[in-house]
Amino acid sequence: MKKCAFVFTTMPHGNASGREGLDALLATSAITEEISVFFISDGVCQILANQKTNEILARDYISTFKILSLYDIDKIYLCADSLQERGISEHSNWVVSPQILNAAQIREKMAACDVVLKF
Secondary structure (H helix, E strand, O other): OOOEEEEEOOOOOOOOHHHHHHHHHHHHOOOOOOEEEEEOHHHHHHHEOOOOHHHHOOOOOHHHHHHHHHHOOOEEEEEHHHHHHHOOOOOOOEOOOOEEEOHHHHHHHHHOOOEEEEO
16 A cells, blocks of 8 residues: 655645645545655644634635544644744644654655655
8 A cells, every 4th residue: 555645835825725635635545544744844834723714714624634533644744843944833732733853854754655745
């Protein structure tokens, strides 16, 4: 079975990339169990809790990340270097419980995947 990596690199609002990535992630979970999810660069903002989407008239798809565990998706990684670059604390409220790794560790985990999809 192929190991799939879903890499979120964009801010959550302003384009549909994150929402489409989440949809693809959930759909892929029906055909494989080997899924890893990475939040790097601006993508670290995808799983920040308490986003006020109604104030910018956007759909709150962020809360949907909470159901990843129901789909047996538990390999969730957040880049510590990206957090530091954006001034975001590792102890922020997240909608899921990510494992926080440095950039080198993220690259190592990604390299072990057969397919890498970037959103």
